[in-house]
Amino acid sequence: MNEYLEYLRINASYIWGLTVQHIELVGIAIIIAIIIGVSIGIYLTTNEDLAETVLAAASVLLTIPSIALFGIMIPFFSLINQGIGFVPALVALVLYSQLPIIRNTYSAIKNVNPAVIDAANGVGMKRRQRLVRVEIPNALPVIMAGIRTAVVLNIGIGVIAAFIGAGGLGTLIVQGITRTDMYSIVTGSIVVSLLAIIADTVLLLIQKRLTPKGIEN
Amino acid sequence: MISFKHVSKSYTGTEKAVNDVNFEVEQGEIVIFLGPSGCGKTTLLRMVNRLETITEGSILINGQDIGELNEIELRRKIGYVIQSNGLFPNMNIEENVTIVPDLLGWDKKKKHKRYKELMQLIGLDPGEYRKRFPNELSGGQQQRIGVVRALAADPPVMLMDEPFGALDPLIREKIQDEFLQIQREVKKTILFVSHDIDEAIKMADKIVLMRDGEIMQYGTPSDILIHPKNEYVSQFIGRDRAIKHLSLRTIAQLQEEIGLVEIDQSIVDSKQVNVHENLKDTLAMLLNQEADQVIVHDDNDEVQGAITIDRVQRYLHLEMRQKPAQSGGKEKVME
Numbered sequence: 001m002n003e004y005l006e007y008l009r010i011n012a013s014y015i016w017g018l019t020v021q022h023i024e025l026v027g028i029a030i031i032i033a034i035i036i037g038v039s040i041g042i043y044l045t046t047n048e049d050l051a052e053t054v055l056a057a058a059s060v061l062l063t064i065p066s067i068a069l070f071g072i073m074i075p076f077f078s079l080i081n082q083g084i085g086f087v088p089a090l091v092a093l094v095l096y097s098q099l100p101i102i103r104n105t106y107s108a109i110k111n112v113n114p115a116v117i118d119a120a121n122g123v124g125m126k127r128r129q130r131l132v133r134v135e136i137p138n139a140l141p142v143i144m145a146g147i148r149t150a151v152v153l154n155i156g157i158g159v160i161a162a163f164i165g166a167g168g169l170g171t172l173i174v175q176g177i178t179r180t181d182m183y184s185i186v187t188g189s190i191v192v193s194l195l196a197i198i199a200d201t202v203l204l205l206i207q208k209r210l211t212p213k214g215i216e217n
Numbered sequence: 218m219i220s221f222k223h224v225s226k227s228y229t230g231t232e233k234a235v236n237d238v239n240f241e242v243e244q245g246e247i248v249i250f251l252g253p254s255g256c257g258k259t260t261l262l263r264m265v266n267r268l269e270t271i272t273e274g275s276i277l278i279n280g281q282d283i284g285e286l287n288e289i290e291l292r293r294k295i296g297y298v299i300q301s302n303g304l305f306p307n308m309n310i311e312e313n314v315t316i317v318p319d320l321l322g323w324d325k326k327k328k329h330k331r332y333k334e335l336m337q338l339i340g341l342d343p344g345e346y347r348k349r350f351p352n353e354l355s356g357g358q359q360q361r362i363g364v365v366r367a368l369a370a371d372p373p374v375m376l377m378d379e380p381f382g383a384l385d386p387l388i389r390e391k392i393q394d395e396f397l398q399i400q401r402e403v404k405k406t407i408l409f410v411s412h413d414i415d416e417a418i419k420m421a422d423k424i425v426l427m428r429d430g431e432i433m434q435y436g437t438p439s440d441i442l443i444h445p446k447n448e449y450v451s452q453f454i455g456r457d458r459a460i461k462h463l464s465l466r467t468i469a470q471l472q473e474e475i476g477l478v479e480i481d482q483s484i485v486d487s488k489q490v491n492v493h494e495n496l497k498d499t500l501a502m503l504l505n506q507e508a509d510q511v512i513v514h515d516d517n518d519e520v521q522g523a524i525t526i527d528r529v530q531r532y533l534h535l536e537m538r539q540k541p542a543q544s545g546g547k548e549k550v551m552e
Binding site: 113115116118119120121122123124125126129133134137138212213214215 | 292
């Protein structure tokens with residue numbers, strides 16, 4: 001145990017650096033994923049035919065093993081000299097986040113009480129007003145749940161990004177495996193788990209904050 | 218005034234949800250669309266604010282064809298109340314009530330003033346409910362808020378789709394009374410959907426009785442009860458149509474037509490009833506045998522006479538046969 005603490009002491013700034021890198025990668029990926037995913041989700045509510053196709057495609061995306069997806073990206077991104085590193089990792093994480101975000105946004109808006117939608121139309125709201133004032137606020141808890149799923153998913157998958165040189169906490173685990181360094185593997189795993197738990201809790205608090213008082217439970 | 222001119226609606230091909238409907242609604246009237254589910258009454262109502270498209274024909278409000286108006290502006294000028302949970306759960310009560318004024322761009326002060334007026338109209342404390350949310354209110358309170366929300370921008374026309382249908386009978390009756398009271402003040406032109414014949418008799422100035430997208434009969438409640446136009450109408454309103462009709466008449470009306478009987482001073486066990494009591498409730502009281510004699514008094518507590526089942530029955534006889542039987546009836550009373 002003392003030995004492990006000694007390991008942590010020596011490597012503290014290294015571990016911290018990798019953690020920051022991990023947070024950066026996942027954080028930027030999530031922001032992009034939210035912008036794309038929520039927009040697509042909202043758009044799909046107006047286009048039923050497309051909705052099925054897009055949701056199916058997003059599901060397929062999620063079934064591709066992450067390590068394979070990272071591999072597939074390399075030749076494409078080589079074309080712009082970004083074959084390995086931050087950019088392909090970011091793109092892969094954005095793609096993985098799409099399913100939970102699109103699906104939750106789509107179904108949350110679709111499931112807003114039809115009587116409420118009817119009333120919104122009946123009082124003379126334009127489509128945009130209905131979306132901003134009624135549909136999104138009432139769908140918010142479910143949309144946020146999708147985002148939380150995506151964040152936790154991404155923190156985990158972000159580990160694999162180390163294989164294509166994107167850094168992050170995966171580096172600790174990859175190095176640990178190649179050097180059979182137990183401390184390194186354990187540290188990497190624990191920090192990733194902690195990160196996921198903290199992120200989920202923080203997002204839950206944000207979700208509670210954003211949820212209009214009238215629709216809690 | 219609202220005119221329906223050859224209004225039809227078909228969703229697919231041949232079958233018509235609403236079929237060639239023609240009638241006119243006078244300003245300040247409550248007209249109830251009555252009929253079983255699937256008769257097209259709700260569709261017809263929703264065509265007025267264009268939540269449903271009109272397949273054929275036209276609807277005119279004060280001579281203006283609604284098809285030619287901007288639908289968003291049209292809806293903001295028409296109050297709309299639905300059965301349940303039409304309130305926006307994410308908005309507090311003040312925001313809900315003032316949504317239409319808000320969409321119309323009223324300033325904050327004017328909206329708040331209006332909010333206070335409306336809450337007073339339904340007897341709810343504006344301050345207490347302001348920051349509360351719909352899910353914190355009882356069903357009856359929610360429905361009242363729904364009604365005043367529709368009144369907020371003072372629209373000349375209101376559409377109400379079974380507004381009290383989800384409430385339990387006691388509360389429903391209370392809110393109906395309250396609503397009639399409000400209507401006496403605001404005098405809106407109201408189109409109201411209901412499947413409840415008693416509600417229609419109580420609330421309506423006129424009833425549109427529908428079946429399979431067509432109007433079976435259009436007339437006053439009294440008219441429909443006394444002269445059902447066809448077999449379907451009389452079946453729908455029920456065998457007790459004469460009794461129902463009594464709910465539209467008061468003792469005062471009976472007194473004017475055929476007079477009351479003299480009080481038998483030898484009877485001790487008697488009960489008092491106000492001259493403005495409706496005849497249906499009076500008859501129920503007589504049938505209940507609550508007392509040996511029912512004495513009628515007016516608002517100043519002056520005794521007018523007594524009423525008996527026989528008297529009610531005679532009055533009904535006149536009413537149901539109407540005018541031709543009137544003189545003969547009166548003579549009989551004199552004997």
